[in-house]
Amino acid sequence: xxxxxxxxxxxxGAFEExxxxxxxxxxxxxxxxxxxxxxxxxxxxxxxxxDLIVQGEQSLPLFVASxxxxxxxxxxxxxxxxxxxxxxxxxxxxxxxxQDMKMIMPLYVGDRLCFYLGSAGxxxxxxxxxxxxxxxxxxxxxxxxxxxxxxxLVKGGVVDEEVIGMFLTNARVPVPLEGDINAHLAALNVGxxxxxxxxxxxxxxxxxxVASEMKCRSEQxxxxxxxxxxxxxxxxxxxxxxxxVNDAPITIACDLSVRxxxxxxxxxRSSDQSEGPINLPRPGTLTACMxxxxxxxxxxPINAGCFTPVEIVTRPGSVLDSxxxxxxxxxxxxxxxxxxxxxxxxxxxxxxxxIGCSFGTTSGISISSSGxxxxxxxxxxxxxxxxxxxxxxxxxxxxxAHSMARLPPVEIFEHRxxxxxxxxAIRPDSGGDGTHRGGCGTMYEFEFTRNCSIAFLGDRSRxxxxxxNGGLAGAPASWSFIVGGREWRPPMGxxxxxAVAAGDRxxxxxxxxxxxxxxxxxxxxxxxxxxxGGYVKGAxx
Numbered sequence: 274x275x276x277x278x279x280x281x282x283x284x285x286g287a288f289e290e291x292x293x294x295x296x297x298x299x300x301x302x303x304x305x306x307x308x309x310x311x312x313x314x315x316x317x318x319x320x321x322x323x324d325l326i327v328q329g330e331q332s333l334p335l336f337v338a339s340x341x342x343x344x345x346x347x348x349x350x351x352x353x354x355x356x357x358x359x360x361x362x363x364x365x366x367x368x369x370x371x372q373d374m375k376m377i378m379p380l381y382v383g384d385r386l387c388f389y390l391g392s393a394g395x396x397x398x399x400x401x402x403x404x405x406x407x408x409x410x411x412x413x414x415x416x417x418x419x420x421x422x423x424x425x426l427v428k429g430g431v432v433d434e435e436v437i438g439m440f441l442t443n444a445r446v447p448v449p450l451e452g453d454i455n456a457h458l459a460a461l462n463v464g465x466x467x468x469x470x471x472x473x474x475x476x477x478x479x480x481x482x483v484a485s486e487m488k489c490r491s492e493q494x495x496x497x498x499x500x501x502x503x504x505x506x507x508x509x510x511x512x513x514x515x516x517x518v519n520d521a522p523i524t525i526a527c528d529l530s531v532r533x534x535x536x537x538x539x540x541x542r543s544s545d546q547s548e549g550p551i552n553l554p555r556p557g558t559l560t561a562c563m564x565x566x567x568x569x570x571x572x573x574p575i576n577a578g579c580f581t582p583v584e585i586v587t588r589p590g591s592v593l594d595s596x597x598x599x600x601x602x603x604x605x606x607x608x609x610x611x612x613x614x615x616x617x618x619x620x621x622x623x624x625x626x627x628i629g630c631s632f633g634t635t636s637g638i639s640i641s642s643s644g645x646x647x648x649x650x651x652x653x654x655x656x657x658x659x660x661x662x663x664x665x666x667x668x669x670x671x672x673x674a675h676s677m678a679r680l681p682p683v684e685i686f687e688h689r690x691x692x693x694x695x696x697x698a699i700r701p702d703s704g705g706d707g708t709h710r711g712g713c714g715t716m717y718e719f720e721f722t723r724n725c726s727i728a729f730l731g732d733r734s735r736x737x738x739x740x741x742n743g744g745l746a747g748a749p750a751s752w753s754f755i756v757g758g759r760e761w762r763p764p765m766g767x768x769x770x771x772a773v774a775a776g777d778r779x780x781x782x783x784x785x786x787x788x789x790x791x792x793x794x795x796x797x798x799x800x801x802x803x804x805x806g807g808y809v810k811g812a813x814x
Contacts, residue, residue: 276479276486284475284483285327291467292316292329295392299460300331304452305397306689307652310681313395315340316460318468321386323348324577326484333393334567335608335675336375338560339367340391341577343375347389351423353379356430358461362399363422364414364601368556371418371601372396372406376426378461380468382477390464392457396450397650400443404650405639407730409517409768411550411600419443420598427458445641445648488578495579496534498570502622506530509617510542511610511630514735516549517603517768522735523551523592525610529618534582538562538615541588550602550730552595553611555587557604561611564675568612569619569626603768605635605675606732612674613738620741628667629660629711629787630738634750635673636731636767636783642691642723651690655731655781656680658704658712658747660738661789667712668786669699669808691723691775700748700782701810705737707744707788708795713808714748714783721773733784734766744788751782 295316303309315332317325323345328337346366347359358378362371374396380388401418402408411417419440426436437454441447471480507529512522526542546552553561562585573579587594592607613630620627636655641648659667659674672678683694696718704711729752737746754761754771755778763769773779803809 276482280479281483281486284471284480285487287471288318288327289330291464292318292327293331294467295460295464296329296331298463299392299394299456302456302459303394304449306681306685307395307397308453310685311678313678315393316464317391319344319389319391320481320484321388323389324488326487326576328575333676333678334564335369335560335605336393337575338563339369339373339556340375340393342556342559343367344377344389344391347377353377354429355379355381356427357425358427358458360424360426361422363420364554365597366422366556368554368558368560370406370604371399371414371420376457376461378465380465382472385477387477387481388468390461392460394453394457396453397652398445398450399440403639403728403770404445404641404648404726405652405728406602407637407639407728408550408600408602409728409730409765409770411602412518412548414598414600417550417600417602432458446650487574488576490578491574491576492578492581494573495570496582498573499531499536499582500534502531504531504533505622507618507621509614509621511613512736513551513606513610514732514766515768516547516551517730517765518549520765523547525593525607525614527614527618529615531622535584536566536582537584537586539586540593540611541586541591544592546590546595546599547592550600551592551607552599552601553593553604553607554601555594557608558587558593558611559585561608561675562615565612565615568674603730605673608675609633609635609673624742625663627741627789628662629705629707629740629744629789631659631674631786632657632714632733632747632784633673633738634731634733634767634784636729636750638727638729640690640692640725640727642725649690651686653686654680655715655783657714657783658786660741660786661707661709661711661744663789666710667704669704669712670715671712691721691725693720693722694718695720699807700785701807703748703782703785704808705740705745705747705785705788706792707740708790708792709788710795710803710808711738711740711744711747711786711788714785717781719779721777722775724775725773726770727773727779728770729768731767737784738787740787740789742789743791745792747785747787750784753780754778
């Protein structure tokens with residue numbers, strides 16, 4: 274059946290609005306700030322084979338391949354019936370840490386399974402040795418929290434309260450988690466109603482034909498853009514500080530080849546699987562590569578079709594194809610370094626669009642305390658500087674490149690935890706110098722008003738983000754604590770745990786982005802503006 278352009282545009286818009294409404298439903302209904310304020314979540318629509326049709330425009334990019342991998346796993350291994358909802362946070366299936374729970378629900382028309390809906394979100398706590406799951410010294414995923422794969426939360430439209438009870442029993446903050454679970458189910462119900470309306474309006478065959486055409490057009494557009502590049506193979510390597518257990522650098526190496534209208538991203542030269550929690554299962558590596566490629570050509574609609582021309586090669590047992598039960602709490606640090614090296618390779622092939630490296634660390638921080646009403650738990654993560662490019666200076670204080678998550682407002686954080694945030698500011702002199710300067714990182718200073726336990730899992734404390742085309746590197750991250758009146762710096766740089774008391778402080782400075790172009794070509798006017806704007810201190814460079 275051929276699809277006319279009007280029907281294609283209208284139905285595609287309806288698909289996009291459907292997942293957008295699911296995003297909004299979860300965010301407006303969730304109890305935990307990491308979802309309700311930070312929007313650490315995603316929603317998507319899949320075809321009967323588990324291929325992505327459309328993902329919410331406010332959904333986190335890192336869930337692009339993650340949810341698709343889970344949905345395909347469901348198609349291959351689990352026979353979901355009408356009204357079922359399956360839960361999965363297994364790292365080898367979805368490629369992220371166990372805090373990221375994915376829900377998959379089928380949509381039937383009569384006896385025919387026609388679509389799947391997906392809802393993913395970061396759950397604040399799913400057990401494990403460290404509150405919040407960011408365990409910087411974990412040697413097994415079992416120390417990071419409960420692992421589930423193919424667990425039915427809803428059976429035939431009836432919620433299994435025993436499954437919910439299992440999660441609540443293992444969670445340090447059960448009340449917010451119960452609210453988040455109900456918010457996920459509400460979002461799935463909204464998606465189901467909207468799909469039912471579309472089926473009634475257009476019929477199943479038209480909807481499936483539109484989905485197929487969307488994938489086909491995205492694939493064609495991606496192949497056309499790749500064909501504009503010269504056939505060539507380039508290489509680039511970057512490192513992570515350490516794995517939290519062994520203080521030795523971890524290499525992420527990429528060999529990228531353009532072959533006609535396809536890309537081959539070969540990551541087999543990367544380091545072996547880590548003992549500590551700096552590992553990335555293969556689905557997470559696929560996500561990283563897809564995020565990078567999609568950023569390079571943002572105009573191409575995102576669905577399974579646009580990634581068909583991209584072949585990704587990994588080595589089983591490596592840090593980018595880790596084997597269960599490898600610890601993965603710091604997976605996002607690895608994912609971001611993969612984005613960095615793919616960007617760098619594409620920049621070598623298409624130098625006119627090269628970009629300095631971004632700050633490249635999520636730096637998850639969990640803070641817990643025993644309060645009058647039980648355990649209090651909150652999560653924080655960092656923003657930082659983007660790299661400069663041919664178009665101008667890098668963004669200051671941006672979210673990580675794999676994410677659209679927002680930092681919760683300071684007031685929300687202070688209201689829920691015994692913490693005062695004394696400073697949240699641009700970090701001067703952190704952006705790499707260049708014709709176009711890297712964006713600045715940020716500075717945070719926390720003061721604690723009661724005993725708290727802190728776990729943090731970040732990176733980029735040893736080397737700053739690299740520049741390109743002659744630009745200089747940005748400043749690395751800096752972590753320090755004042756505990757009992759004395760300064761303490763974590764031996765692993767950006768990873769560790771610490772107990773603090775009232776009056777103790779934590780100071781975190783995120784990296785700035787790498788510069789673009791020779792610094793000597795930056796104009797005097799721009800340097801003066803840097804000083805006035807607070808991006809550079811003292812005399813102009």
